[in-house]
Amino acid sequence: MSNPIDVLIVDDVAETRQNVRTLLSFEPDIRVVGEAANGREAVALAKRLRPGVILMDINMPVADGIEAAEAISRELPSASVVIMSVQGEYEYLRKAMAAGARDYLVKPFTAEELAQSVRRTGERHSDAAAGLRGPDHPGRPSPRGRVVTVFSTKGGIGKTCIAANLSVALRQCTGSKVCAVDLDLQFGDMAVLLDLQPSRTLADLAREETMDSSSVLSCMLLHESGVELLAAPARPEQAEIVTGKHVDAVLRYLRESYDYVVVDTPQSFQDPLLAALDLSDMILLVVTLDVPTIKSVKLCMEVMDSLRYPPEKTVLVLNRSSRQIGVRIDDLETALGRKVDFHIPSDGRLVVPSVNSGVPFVRSHPSARISRAVTELALFVARQNGWSEKRPQLAPGNALQSIGRKLFRKRDSAPTIQPLGRRE
Ligand SMILES: Nc1ncnc2c1ncn2[C@@H]1O[C@H](COP(=O)(O)OP(=O)(O)OP(=O)(O)O)[C@@H](O)[C@H]1O
Ligand SMILES: [Mg+2]
Incomplete structure (x- = not known):
């Protein structure tokens, strides 16, 4: 020993x-x-x-x-x-x-x-x-953290809600060090969902001449669950300061310090997002049961294929799966050519107040159906990382x-x- x-x-x-x-x-x-x-x-x-x-x-x-x-x-x-x-x-x-x-x-x-x-x-x-x-x-068998990115090519379908609650659930059920990164550089609202007031953001890091682990860690905001957040720039016009190179460096530093780095994303493929996807150990691809979203997620899967991401890197998450709006789950699976891995039910009565009050629902209502679904997702992520x-x-x-x-x-x-x- x-x-x-x-x-x-x-x-x-x-x-x-x-x-x-x-x-x-x-x-x-x-x-x-x-x-x-x-x-x-x-x-x-x-x-x-x-x-x-x-x-x-x-x-x-x-x-x-x-x-x-x-x-x-x-x-x-x-x-x-x-x-x-x-x-x-x-x-x-x-x-x-x-x-x-x-x-x-x-x-x-x-x-x-x-x-x-x-x-x-x-x-x-x-x-x-x-x-x-x-x-x-190189060559070091480093016990580094896992980067988990929540993505979809469609806006407004629950990426941020899932990213925020997944981060808190990961912390709650594993006790591990968890951070979240808001890569929605123009309109990021992770800080709002976690009721945090950003002082330094990704834009401040990008402006620094030399970035190192301590400058990255000094920008982290601590949430009362123990999750830490690296917030998106305060103003949309600051988004362009942040490049793919910055994102790559930030995520590499963060995975040295945290067990899980959960990344929330915008809906478009731009350089900073591609840097995050490349570095991700797991991509949670969010889809909902409507034709425009299915079409755009199909395109997104084709892009990921062309980037040569192995299929097992992507986990298909169906949000608001209980909402009956015309498209059936098997139609969706046929259209996408793969099974849904996780179902998150719709629960507007819990999600809307949670978003407005900045209290993640996995924290305020841990036994609600939607919270149990997100916790299951967190356990899946953790088990993939060897946690038991x-x-x-x-x-x-x-x-x-x-x-x-x-x-x-x-x-x-x-x-x-x-x-x-x-x-x-
Ligand atoms: N499972 C759910 N049940 C009920 N409502 C939901 C659920 N998931 C998300 N919503 C609703 O959808 C809204 C948008 O969610 P969210 O901001 O997470 O989406 P997004 O994909 O991050 O959007 P954007 O592309 O604008 O960043 C939430 O404010 C909430 O009201
Ligand atoms: Mg969002």
């Missing part, structure tokens, strides 16, 4: 440190090497112990997690800081990510989310230690159970840690 990942736990509440230690004690490939109670102690210990991953609370006396993350990324760039925050600390969280933190966990988190985050960032640590950091080193639903099983009477219900909350049958570290 390869070396375990060394972890330093930083939190001023001793009980929280102990809980995190206990959760990690069940992971054979992770080893806790030390604990610190504030940011200053963390920096000193990190220099001495050289851990791969530092699990860091934000609010701490003496020096807080943001100062410590900044110092560590400056002085010990090979260590990965993972921030542990409580709900509502999103502004701090954003600052911490800008200060060089590589990942974050929102309390309460499950044992699985914790271990996944340590492994993901710990693997990056080993790469960095071997001097291999940077996007796509297996949760850690707790043997009866083991140490975790003896800690008692007051510390751990059951969620999807995985143990979680409560936000004990919260302070005003």
Whole structure:
């Protein structure tokens, strides 16, 4: 077995440190090497112990997690800081990510989310230690993220609704790092659907002389689900600044930092879109049951054929499949020469308020039929990426159970840690 990942736990509440230690004690490939109670102690210990991953609370006396993350990324760039925050600390969280933190966990988190985050960032640590950091080193078996693009040659058929809800569902059901990119460069509305206020967008990145991972990450907006968004330019006339080369570079950087990069698109084949399609591991081709859409999607499939995309790269998603408007599903399948892979029902009563309020329906109504359909789609995407639903099983009477219900909350049958570290 390869070396375990060394972890330093930083939190001023001793009980929280102990809980995190206990959760990690069940992971054979992770080893806790030390604990610190504030940011200053963390920096000193990190220099001495050289851990791969530092699990860091934000609010701490003496020096807080943001100062410590900044110092560590400056002085010990090979260590990965993972921030542990409580709900509502999103502004701090954003600052911490800008200060060089590589990942974050929102309390309460499950044992699985914790271990996944340590492994993901710990693997990056080993790469960095071997001097291999940077996007796509040829020959490296890189555990990079997957790019999933939601596309259709028809406008107004649900691409953005699907992209926004798919991103949140992916985050909700896998706990993975998920980001969304709004490539509808003229009229992108992903930020509206997620109720986010963009400050820096793709246009700002395109204007920069040199783009690197940290300039891309500094443009990400954090949604309360944990999904991060790279927003479309604020004004239509800024769209032309963004070229295919920019999109290619941005997506390559993002797939180094996220497990899933979900791309929303406009309806036309232009250079930035083609760059995204080329780089995509999966294209969700959205269709509805009407003749003009079927005709244009057929053309789109022909274009993808001519681009030599393998047929399995495309997944056919029928949106509003329950709407009876004349065309039958088998007519559609005959016309397109392939089966529909996923059906998303029509539910205007849920989708319209969701769009208007900026709350994705998979979040507000997770058990509605439409939400379950999008969640199924998210699980399919995740399974294609090797993800499995297996949760850690707790043997009866083991140490975790003896800690008692007051510390751990059951969620999807995985143990979680409560936000004990919260302070005003
Ligand atoms: N499954 C659905 N059930 C009911 N209404 C839906 C569904 N999907 C989408 N809609 C409606 O269609 C509208 C357009 O959806 P959306 O903005 O996602 O489409 P789009 O393909 O991204 O459009 P554009 O090409 O303009 O970017 C939504 O505002 C919503 O009202
Ligand atoms: Mg759209």
